[in-house]
Amino acid sequence: MVLSDEKKKEYVKRLLMSRMRLLINNGFYGLLLMHMIYSIDENCETAATDGHRIFFGPKFLDELSDSELDFIMMHEILHVVLQHCMRQGDYDSEQFNIACDIVVNSNILLSNNMNRNSIKLKKYGESMHIAPDGKEGYEYTAEQIYAMLPPMPKGKTPKLSLGASWDDHTRWSGSSEENNGGFGGENDEENEYLREQWEKWLIDVCEVISIRDSTKSFGGGPVLAQRILKQIRKGQIDWREILNNFVQEEITDYSFTPPDRRFDDSPFFLPDYNEKEESIGNIWFVIDTSGSISDDAIKAAYSEICSAIDQFNGKLSGILSFTESYVTDPVPFSSVDELMSIKPVGGGGNDFSDIFRYMKNHMLNELPSQIIIITDGYAPFPKEKLAGGIPVLWLLNNEEVNPPWGKIARIVV
Numbered sequence: 109m110v111l112s113d114e115k116k117k118e119y120v121k122r123l124l125m126s127r128m129r130l131l132i133n134n135g136f137y138g139l140l141l142m143h144m145i146y147s148i149d150e151n152c153e154t155a156a157t158d159g160h161r162i163f164f165g166p167k168f169l170d171e172l173s174d175s176e177l178d179f180i181m182m183h184e185i186l187h188v189v190l191q192h193c194m195r196q197g198d199y200d201s202e203q204f205n206i207a208c209d210i211v212v213n214s215n216i217l218l219s220n221n222m223n224r225n226s227i228k229l230k231k232y233g234e235s236m237h238i239a240p241d242g243k244e245g246y247e248y249t250a251e252q253i254y255a256m257l258p259p260m261p262k263g264k265t266p267k268l269s270l271g272a273s274w275d276d277h278t279r280w281s282g283s284s285e286e287n288n289g290g291f292g293g294e295n296d297e298e299n300e301y302l303r304e305q306w307e308k309w310l311i312d313v314c315e316v317i318s319i320r321d322s323t324k325s326f327g328g329g330p331v332l333a334q335r336i337l338k339q340i341r342k343g344q345i346d347w348r349e350i351l352n353n354f355v356q357e358e359i360t361d362y363s364f365t366p367p368d369r370r371f372d373d374s375p376f377f378l379p380d381y382n383e384k385e386e387s388i389g390n391i392w393f394v395i396d397t398s399g400s401i402s403d404d405a406i407k408a409a410y411s412e413i414c415s416a417i418d419q420f421n422g423k424l425s426g427i428l429s430f431t432e433s434y435v436t437d438p439v440p441f442s443s444v445d446e447l448m449s450i451k452p453v454g455g456g457g458n459d460f461s462d463i464f465r466y467m468k469n470h471m472l473n474e475l476p477s478q479i480i481i482i483t484d485g486y487a488p489f490p491k492e493k494l495a496g497g498i499p500v501l502w503l504l505n506n507e508e509v510n511p512p513w514g515k516i517a518r519i520v521v
Contacts, residue, residue, distance in 0.1 A: 111150060111166060119148045119169055123162075126177045134219060136332060137182045139313040140189060143306075156276035157184045159193040159302060163279070176229050179216065183235075183275065186212040189306055189336055192250060193280040194299055199254055205277045206236070207253035213237040214245030215332055232274050251414075255448045310336060389442075391426035392476035394463055396483035397454025398432040405505050406452050408519055409482040412503065414444050427476070432456040435466040458487040464494035485509030 111119075123146045131138030145161040152165040162184045172180065187193065192208040213227045214237035220226035227235045239245050240256040395409045417424050427438035428447065433456035441447040463481065475498060482503045492513040500514040507518065 116148045119166060120146055126181050130178055135317055137185055140185050141181060143309055154274045154276050155180050155184060156279045157187055158279040159188050179227060182216050183212055186215060189310055196280055203257050204254055207250040210236050210239060210245035210253050211250050218246050252448045255445045388420060389425040390477045392479045393426055393428045394481045395430050396458060397430045397452050398458035400484055400486050413447055417444050430454050431463055432458050435462050460487050461490035464490055
């Protein structure tokens with residue numbers, strides 16, 4: 109049966125009423141929903157988003173109470189602002205959908221003072237919000253939760269979260285005509301524009317909420333927004349430039365073309381190379397986890413290493429250690445999944461000399477090609493000779509500290 113225009117208007121009016129309720133009761137979500145287009149789609153069995161529009165199937169909408177509808181509106185807009193439509197990449201779609209729903213539902217639960225009724229649907233029950241390690245999903249990114257999920261045997265359908273059992277993620281792929289104008293397609297320029305727009309809108313919403321509520325707790329907005337911004341902002345370092353100008357690269361296929369003149373001021377003489385065959389490995393990343401380092405700084409460190417992997421299209425591999433009162437044994441990684449599965453260790457004091465002593469005592473059989481130390485710099489610096497000629501980059505999260513030697517780059521936390 110084809111819906112009349114009048115009936116579609118009634119459905120859209122109900123969606124707008126839901127948005128109005130959220131503006132009053134949970135302003136962070138209501139304001140973000142002002143940027144969305146709403147569509148009643150008879151081909152949609154439940155609810156969906158393509159990052160630009162929110163779709164509802166009429167039958168599904170008829171089944172929902174007002175409070176259930178409000179939850180689903182919050183659920184869909186969080187998928188959009190967290191840019192889940194763009195972040196799926198080569199991940200298994202079913203597993204990534206579960207991870208995304210855990211993050212989204214847990215954040216909604218937190219916004220509603222952990223009232224579990226706020227994420228329940230009468231027909232489906234309580235939506236999944238707990239990560240596989242037993243913690244709330246809001247503590248993680250979708251990628252981190254994805255790494256925790258057990259792999260699914262081929263040919264078997266994974267046991268979906270209750271959220272995923274009603275939420276339609278098929279419009280994230282960008283492969284269908286229905287996705288035209290939304291996130292997730294192959295138009296990188298358009299995706300980048302939408303990414304920047306949502307980052308701007310998110311900041312604007314927080315400013316509005318801060319004006320309306322001096323306690324900055326209106327709808328859980330600013331706190332949630334800070335978590336979202338940390339997830340969607342790209343790494344701040346151009347790792348290609350860093351690793352070409354500073355690092356002694358390991359290249360699998362040198363070409364006979366002249367050296368790239370962009371790197372004339374490099375301390376290394378680097379021939380040009382066939383980018384398709386490029387690979388860089390055996391980089392030792394060391395994250396400072398001493399007592400002066402905040403959780404946000406550690407998350408920023410992980411984000412930068414993830415960015416390095418992404419910028420080299422997965423052809424960068426390395427080892428990761430943590431340094432505080434001691435240096436942890438390096439753990440190898442060659443993908444974002446492997447990196448995110450490495451849990452940080454630390455909390456004590458720090459002395460950078462320990463890094464180079466560890467290398468001398470434990471890594472002589474296979475020295476790293478370069479060392480990248482991500483730190484606030486608040487610890488004694490050793491003499492340069494301890495590095496044994498291996499290039500060292502200090503990646504600092506402040507402007508105050510200036511290491512006496514090595515290369516320096518900075519990020520903002």
